[in-house]
Amino acid sequence: MKLSWLEAPGASYEVLRADGSGGDLKVIATGIQETGYIDSRLQEGTLYTYAVRVAGSGVMSEKVQITATGLVPLDRTEWKVSSNVNTEASNPSSAIDGDRRTRWDTGKHQASGEYFQIDLGKEHAVEAVELDYSLSSYDYPRGYELYVSSDAANWKLMVRGKGQLNSTRIIFSQVKTRYIRILQTGSGGNYWSIQEMLVYSRE
Numbered sequence: 206m207k208l209s210w211l212e213a214p215g216a217s218y219e220v221l222r223a224d225g226s227g228g229d230l231k232v233i234a235t236g237i238q239e240t241g242y243i244d245s246r247l248q249e250g251t252l253y254t255y256a257v258r259v260a261g262s263g264v265m266s267e268k269v270q271i272t273a274t275g276l277v278p279l280d281r282t283e284w285k286v287s288s289n290v291n292t293e294a295s296n297p298s299s300a301i302d303g304d305r306r307t308r309w310d311t312g313k314h315q316a317s318g319e320y321f322q323i324d325l326g327k328e329h330a331v332e333a334v335e336l337d338y339s340l341s342s343y344d345y346p347r348g349y350e351l352y353v354s355s356d357a358a359n360w361k362l363m364v365r366g367k368g369q370l371n372s373t374r375i376i377f378s379q380v381k382t383r384y385i386r387i388l389q390t391g392s393g394g395n396y397w398s399i400q401e402m403l404v405y406s407r408e
Contacts, residue, residue, distance in 0.1 A: 206271060207278055207403060208255055209241040209305060209337065216259045220244070223254040226270055230256055240305060241401075249275035276333055276405040283326030286402075290319045297321065300399040305340060310398040311389075315347055319389040319397060323404065325382070328355065332379040333405035334387065339371040344398035347391025351375050353382035360386060367391070379407075 208220065218237040221230040222244065234242055247253065252272050258265040286297040291312040299307040300321070311319055325331075334351065338344045345368030352360040363377040375387070385404065389397050 206244045206247055206253070206255075206273060207241065207335075208244070208257065208269075209339075209401070210257050210266060212240050212306070213259050213264070218242075219258045219260050221256045221258060221265075225252055226254060228254065230254065230268075235260065239303060241303070243278060245277055247273040249273050275407050277407070278335075278403040279325065279329055279331070279406050279408070281403075285324040285326070287322045287324075288320060300402045303401070305337065305400045308338070308341065308398050308400040310341075310344065310396040312396065315389060315391060315393045315395060315397045317348075317390050317392060321387050321389075321399060321402075322357075323385045323402070324357070325385070325404065328381050328383045329404075329406050329408060330379055330381045331385070331404050331406050332377060334375045334385060335372060335403045335405070336368070336375070336387070336399050337372045337401040337403075338398045340400055341396070341398045342370050343395045345369060345371075345373055345395075346387070346389045346397050347393045348389065349373075349375070350388045350390055351377060352386040352388065353380050354384040354386070355382060357384045365390070 220234040222233045223230045281301045300309040350365040354360045
């Protein structure tokens with residue numbers, strides 16, 4: 206389970222979790238400096254309640270309830286990312302650097318044919334991709350198609366759809382692949398931005 210939150214300048218954070226909707230919140234992680242946390246100690250199908258607290262204070266986020274699906278984000282250490290647009294002005298690696306304050310963007314109004322591509326480093330069995338642009342809520346892809354490939358030459362279309370405000374989770378049938386390409390198929394008056402990108406697997 207990946208949690209993310211807005212920054213409180215200069216603060217560190219504690220993550221609290223309860224099993225179910227009425228249990229007592231207990232601290233499961235402390236001293237977190239980033240604005241995100243991945244909780245992998247979960248049971249599929251179980252409902253969990255989370256909150257985030259500024260360490261050493263009573264300032265706490267609202268509670269959120271999430272049911273674990275068994276999907277976990279892949280490690281991004283070996284990834285290589287690229288795009289066919291604006292790679293000089295906006296580095297694609299900013300979308301996988303763990304900092305939501307940095308981003309990749311198109312640098313111009315969205316136009317059909319723009320893509321963002323991931324090389325996972327090796328083949329993985331994947332079934333979801335998440336695009337986070339919550340600090341630029343309207344920079345969502347007006348339309349998208351997601352393709353996979355084992356060699357970056359022959360591509361298979363897995364799913365098409367429309368982006369959503371704040372973030373878009375693209376879900377598709379499990380497939381083993383090394384390369385993923387998200388093709389922007391719409392047009393609009395906003396940039397297409399990605400602050401953080403995750404790929405989900407059951408591995």
